[in-house]
Amino acid sequence: MGKLKWTTNANISFNRNQVVSLAPGIDRVYGSFHITQVGQPFGQFYGLVKQGYYQSAEELKSSPIIPGRSAIGTIKMKDVNGDGVITYGGDADDRTIIGSPFPKFTYGITNDLKYGNFDFSVTGSGSYGNQLWVRHLYSTANLDAVFNMVEGVKDRFRVQNTMVNGVGVATTVITPGKGQFGATNNGGNYTGIERDWNSTQFLADASFFTIKNITLGYNIGAVNKLFKSARVYASAQQVYIFTKYWGGPNPETSGNGAGDGDGGNLSQGVDFSNYPVPRTYTLGVNLNF
Numbered sequence: 001m002g003k004l005k006w007t008t009n010a011n012i013s014f015n016r017n018q019v020v021s022l023a024p025g026i027d028r029v030y031g032s033f034h035i036t037q038v039g040q041p042f043g044q045f046y047g048l049v050k051q052g053y054y055q056s057a058e059e060l061k062s063s064p065i066i067p068g069r070s071a072i073g074t075i076k077m078k079d080v081n082g083d084g085v086i087t088y089g090g091d092a093d094d095r096t097i098i099g100s101p102f103p104k105f106t107y108g109i110t111n112d113l114k115y116g117n118f119d120f121s122v123t124g125s126g127s128y129g130n131q132l133w134v135r136h137l138y139s140t141a142n143l144d145a146v147f148n149m150v151e152g153v154k155d156r157f158r159v160q161n162t163m164v165n166g167v168g169v170a171t172t173v174i175t176p177g178k179g180q181f182g183a184t185n186n187g188g189n190y191t192g193i194e195r196d197w198n199s200t201q202f203l204a205d206a207s208f209f210t211i212k213n214i215t216l217g218y219n220i221g222a223v224n225k226l227f228k229s230a231r232v233y234a235s236a237q238q239v240y241i242f243t244k245y246w247g248g249p250n251p252e253t254s255g256n257g258a259g260d261g262d263g264g265n266l267s268q269g270v271d272f273s274n275y276p277v278p279r280t281y282t283l284g285v286n287l288n289f
Contacts, residue, residue: 005114012107017041031267033133033198035097043266045099045133047198048088049078053157053182055174066193072174073157073183075194075201088197099203101254101269104129117219126209126242127252134202134247135255135272141181142195144188156181206269208243208251231286238279249276 019038022029028037035046054060054076064079066086077086080094087094108125140150158175180201182194194201217233245251253274 003115007112008109009112010107010109012105014105015102029266033135033202033270034267036266037097040097041100041102043101043268044097045101045131045203045269047095047098047200047202048086049080049096049098050200051076051078052179053176055176069190069193071183071186071190072172073159074186074190075182075199077197077199095198098200099131100129101132102130103127103207119215119217119219121213121215122211123213124209124211126207128207130206130269131203132206132245132247132251132253132269132271134204135270136248137202138195143182143184143191144195152178153181157183159183159185204245204247206243206245206247206251208241208245210241210252211239213237214239227287227289229288233282233284233286235282235284236279237282238277247271248273250274252277 019036019040019042022036022038028035030046031043033045033047034043036042036044052075054063054065054070054072054074057072060070060072063076064084064086066077070076070086077094079086080096081087081092083092085092089095106125106127108123110123111121113120137150139147141153142149143153143156155178157177157179158173160173160175162171162173182191184191213235215233215235217231220230220232241251243251248271250271253271254268255270255272255274
């Protein structure tokens, strides 16, 4: 039969970059969800920092707000410049770099085993530290529209006015939910902030490790002098993905990274309900005549 032979090959890759200069008089370039700025890595995610939701009238009164558009149960953003008001764009902009589509490192590993006439291999690869912009939330979590919703919206923040003992005393019942989506009872002027203002609401950790291929083969010697040798094998591609990414089935996607669309290669890491990588199974025979 022969002894077991086991070979492992692994690799890891790091990629760091910094924008040194742009065109004369320009220190930054904006995309819909990104910024490329001198002194920073290119194509970083850009927006407001979500800090949860306004839990009570007291918190609303003591916190920076968006005038006329903040209420109990609406999204709460960080006042980055400290002026007491949440501002999107302009001279008092509270937007900042909030994440990166580029991993801290990528890696891969292959294990090859041979025992007698059998051979077996497993190949995997992954990345760590990158994020994806969950672009489809603009529609699938549109709290003031008629689209189908992602399942998590059912656990949104709820504010309900009730009557006590039928005597006309108004009370407010607040159910914070799971903290991912805000209340809907305030109307589109309020819920529109959560949908239309880019923020960390749309970012998701896209670190992953994928078992890319598993192959099992068996080598056969000469048969009836028709061929010198043969190998029969079975393999599976895209076997399983280990990831905490919640925005879709494919953490390896990058909808705006093909050199076109919004900013092209400066706007990578966008998941617009992109197709998953299919799992495939193969049975085959290799003949050596």
